[in-house]
Amino acid sequence: MTSVEERSEHDARPRRPPAPATKRIARWLDRRLGAADFMRSALNKVFPDHWSFMIGELALYCFVVLLATGVYLTFFFHPSATQVIYNGSYAPLRGVRMSEAYQSAVDLSFDVRAGLVMRQIHHWAALLFLASIVIHLGRVFFTGAFRRPREINWMIGVMLLILAIFNGFAGYSLLDDQLSGTGLRIAYSIALSIPVAGTWIASLLFGGEFPGPDILTRLYIIHVLLIPAVIVVLLTLHLGIVVRHKHTQFEGPGREEDNVVGERLWPTYAAKALGLFFLTASVLCLLGGVAQINPIWIYGPFNPAEVSSASQPDWYMGWLDGALRIMPGWEIRAFGYEIPNPFFPAVLLAGVTFGLLFLWPFLEARVTNDHVEHHLCDRPRQRPVRTALGVATLSFYVICFLGGASDVLSSTFGLSVNAVLWTFRLALFVVPPMAAFTTHRLCRELAARDGLPIESRVRFKEIPARLLGRS
Amino acid sequence: MNGRERVAAVSFAVSTIASIALAVVYWRGGQTQLEGGCLFLVTGGIGFGIVSWAKQATPHDEVTEARHSVASSDEAFDEVAAEIESPQIAPEAIGRRRVLIALAGSAFAAMGAALLFPIRSLGPRPGKDLKSTPYAAGNLRVVTEDGKPVNPKNLAPDGVVTVWPEGHTDAADSPTLLIRTRSDQTFKPRAGREDWTVDGIVAYSKLCTHVGCPVGLYQAEVGLLLCPCHQSTFDVLDGARPVFGPAARSLPQLPLGVDDKGNLIARSDFSGPVGPGFWDRDR
Numbered sequence: 233m234t235s236v237e238e239r240s241e242h243d244a245r246p247r248r249p250p251a252p253a254t255k256r257i258a259r260w261l262d263r264r265l266g267a268a269d270f271m272r273s274a275l276n277k278v279f280p281d282h283w284s285f286m287i288g289e290l291a292l293y294c295f296v297v298l299l300a301t302g303v304y305l306t307f308f309f310h311p312s313a314t315q316v317i318y319n320g321s322y323a324p325l326r327g328v329r330m331s332e333a334y335q336s337a338v339d340l341s342f343d344v345r346a347g348l349v350m351r352q353i354h355h356w357a358a359l360l361f362l363a364s365i366v367i368h369l370g371r372v373f374f375t376g377a378f379r380r381p382r383e384i385n386w387m388i389g390v391m392l393l394i395l396a397i398f399n400g401f402a403g404y405s406l407l408d409d410q411l412s413g414t415g416l417r418i419a420y421s422i423a424l425s426i427p428v429a430g431t432w433i434a435s436l437l438f439g440g441e442f443p444g445p446d447i448l449t450r451l452y453i454i455h456v457l458l459i460p461a462v463i464v465v466l467l468t469l470h471l472g473i474v475v476r477h478k479h480t481q482f483e484g485p486g487r488e489e490d491n492v493v494g495e496r497l498w499p500t501y502a503a504k505a506l507g508l509f510f511l512t513a514s515v516l517c518l519l520g521g522v523a524q525i526n527p528i529w530i531y532g533p534f535n536p537a538e539v540s541s542a543s544q545p546d547w548y549m550g551w552l553d554g555a556l557r558i559m560p561g562w563e564i565r566a567f568g569y570e571i572p573n574p575f576f577p578a579v580l581l582a583g584v585t586f587g588l589l590f591l592w593p594f595l596e597a598r599v600t601n602d603h604v605e606h607h608l609c610d611r612p613r614q615r616p617v618r619t620a621l622g623v624a625t626l627s628f629y630v631i632c633f634l635g636g637a638s639d640v641l642s643s644t645f646g647l648s649v650n651a652v653l654w655t656f657r658l659a660l661f662v663v664p665p666m667a668a669f670t671t672h673r674l675c676r677e678l679a680a681r682d683g684l685p686i687e688s689r690v691r692f693k694e695i696p697a698r699l700l701g702r703s
Numbered sequence: 704m705n706g707r708e709r710v711a712a713v714s715f716a717v718s719t720i721a722s723i724a725l726a727v728v729y730w731r732g733g734q735t736q737l738e739g740g741c742l743f744l745v746t747g748g749i750g751f752g753i754v755s756w757a758k759q760a761t762p763h764d765e766v767t768e769a770r771h772s773v774a775s776s777d778e779a780f781d782e783v784a785a786e787i788e789s790p791q792i793a794p795e796a797i798g799r800r801r802v803l804i805a806l807a808g809s810a811f812a813a814m815g816a817a818l819l820f821p822i823r824s825l826g827p828r829p830g831k832d833l834k835s836t837p838y839a840a841g842n843l844r845v846v847t848e849d850g851k852p853v854n855p856k857n858l859a860p861d862g863v864v865t866v867w868p869e870g871h872t873d874a875a876d877s878p879t880l881l882i883r884t885r886s887d888q889t890f891k892p893r894a895g896r897e898d899w900t901v902d903g904i905v906a907y908s909k910l911c912t913h914v915g916c917p918v919g920l921y922q923a924e925v926g927l928l929l930c931p932c933h934q935s936t937f938d939v940l941d942g943a944r945p946v947f948g949p950a951a952r953s954l955p956q957l958p959l960g961v962d963d964k965g966n967l968i969a970r971s972d973f974s975g976p977v978g979p980g981f982w983d984r985d986r
Contacts, residue, residue: 569986
């Protein structure tokens with residue numbers, strides 16, 4: 233009797249349509265992980281909408297494309313210095329002695345189906361990866377988005393920039409063509425120029441005197457495993473901290489220090505982000521397909537006794553090459569020891585550059601005596617001093633970058649190499665102060681036109697007390 | 704379907720067709736530009752479709768979320784700090800704890816130092832190799848890249864040829880430039896190097912003293928050697944003294960002579976370490 237009653241009761245319940253498969257899988261997972269609450273808060277996360285906030289995303293998507301294409305390339309590339317005679321399908325190189333590394337890169341380009349398009353997408357993705365990192369860094373700098381509580385994330389970002397530059401260089405140096413071999417030769421000499429420890433550093437890195445028997449295999453594992461792994465860890469932290477802090481936003485109606493106004497992660501922001509990923513990938517694919525890049529078969533295999541004129545590195549190393557050119561022929565010799573010339577433009581300048589960049593949030597906080605939390609982005613014009621310093625620094629590196637093309641500029645415009653170089657030497661000292669002065673004036677006038685207050689120091693009373701935090 | 708949805712539908716369709724086209728291109732042997740173009744449409748179609756669809760179908764109302772200070776409250780912080788500092792340790796144990804912490808610290812530091820030693824295996828002790836080249840063996844014939852000796856008669860005025868010590872055409876530190884000066888040029892030998900040239904032929908290391916690029920461009924008219932990497936310029940007639948650019952040292956010179964068959968030899972090593980500078984180059 234009871235069982236019949238139970239059954240009839242059961243039958244009486246409104247019949248539920250069977251749940252869709254995705255939902256059943258989700259429920260199965262939730263019963264084992266209990267992730268529903270977490271998911272809800274994650275999906276409800278609010279992201280403010282501004283075009284400049286997506287530049288960092290572009291860097292992330294370039295990195296994903298780099299990983300995907302890079303893995304494909306590893307299936308065909310042999311990082312070996314063993315000498316072989318080329319006998320592949322590219323006729324002009326047949327019979328030429330070359331390293332196995334260079335041979336496999338040429339084979340990858342001509343004899344592996346879809347090999348060249350993958351190689352070129354990989355290279356273009358690296359160039360755009362660095363470009364979006366630098367522009368993203370500029371955005372964060374000029375809007376003051378590095379201030380408390382975001383100093384740690386700023387430092388992680390600078391580390392990512394350094395790692396990306398280094399890995400880009402390691403990547404194109406692997407192919408052992410004439411251009412990249414020259415780049416490695418210069419890198420070896422820069423390591424050698426470090427006072428006291430330079431000869432040891434160079435020997436340990438290259439496994440002996442240049443070209444060194446082990447440099448290609450070492451660079452390879454650094455390029456495909458070591459640095460990418462560190463980048464993945466730092467990137468995860470970088471994004472995790474953004475979620476923890478919630479994104480900054482520009483001031484506006486209803487947009488205050490103590491809220492964040494924008495679109496929810498699900499579905500609007502997620503759809504846009506996914507769309508942006510595919511669009512980034514599509515631009516990289518188009519470039520990789522139709523815009524030739526790094527045609528190593530034209531450069532030929534590396535021979536330490538040869539070099540061609542107009543040897544320029546990838547764009548993100550251009551400032552360093554330019555600094556090497558612009559530096560006058562000075563070096564320090566005393567007591568039988570010497571600090572060679574390349575140390576100053578290549579090691580010291582790079583060290584000071586990244587050191588200042590790394591510590592900038594703390595330097596600025598100290599000077600402005602601003603130690604409270606900030607979640608509203610500055611407009612660059614509200615901070616004339618910071619903006620002027622940033623523009624001056626940028627102009628310094630742009631001049632270095634252009635200096636890296638001094639030979640191309642002189643041959644293009646029919647000028648003497650010496651005259652072009654002297655122009656850059658002078659410009660390096662003249663342009664940044666002028667840029668700073670102009671930017672400062674421009675900021676003040678733009679701010680005045682907009683009726684914005686100039687913030688040379690923070691306005692303490694406008695910050696809600698609970699944001700002042702501990703201290 | 705409204706406008707945006709129609710755009711999305713067309714985008715997805717284009718992407719699908721492009722994927723099929725990509726497969727055809729690939730199976731027919733592949734073609735880089737077509738592969739790139741197809742991949743552009745495949746990914747671009749999906750991306751454009753998603754964005755168009757999202758613009759139409761997803762909510763655009765702005766949501767406001769409250770933001771609180773990132774820092775924990777002072778109470779919570781102090782509680783956790785107190786828990787970590789484990790106050791239940793008896794006062795008489797505190798001294799012993801200090802000793803143990805110090806010992807454990809030194810153990811970890813020692814382990815860290817010991818684990819650094821294998822770095823030494825990465826390369827040989829630097830020094831000798833940087834300061835000498837295979838020419839040091841003395842009286843080696845200089846040969847071209849294909850191993851042929853050089854007879855002074857075969858080098859015309861203004862002629863330049865790259866040579867190596869015989870048997871070492873692979874040595875990256877040995878490429879040497881032989882340059883024959885013209886009779887109307889005044890070659891000024893350095894003191895003590897008056898007999899280092901043969902019939903107006905002078906030999907310098909080809910490695911730039913800046914960062915070691917090969918100094919490959921000879922402007923014969925003015926007797927200047929130019930490095931294509933960073934435009935350091937050396938005066939061939941004056942001991943390869945740097946006259947422009949970042950290089951701060953002259954190119955090392957090789958003492959030339961002739962053997963009994965009249966071919967050029969290098970009597971000993973270069974006048975100094977070749978290539979870029981380093982800390983103890985002069986010691």
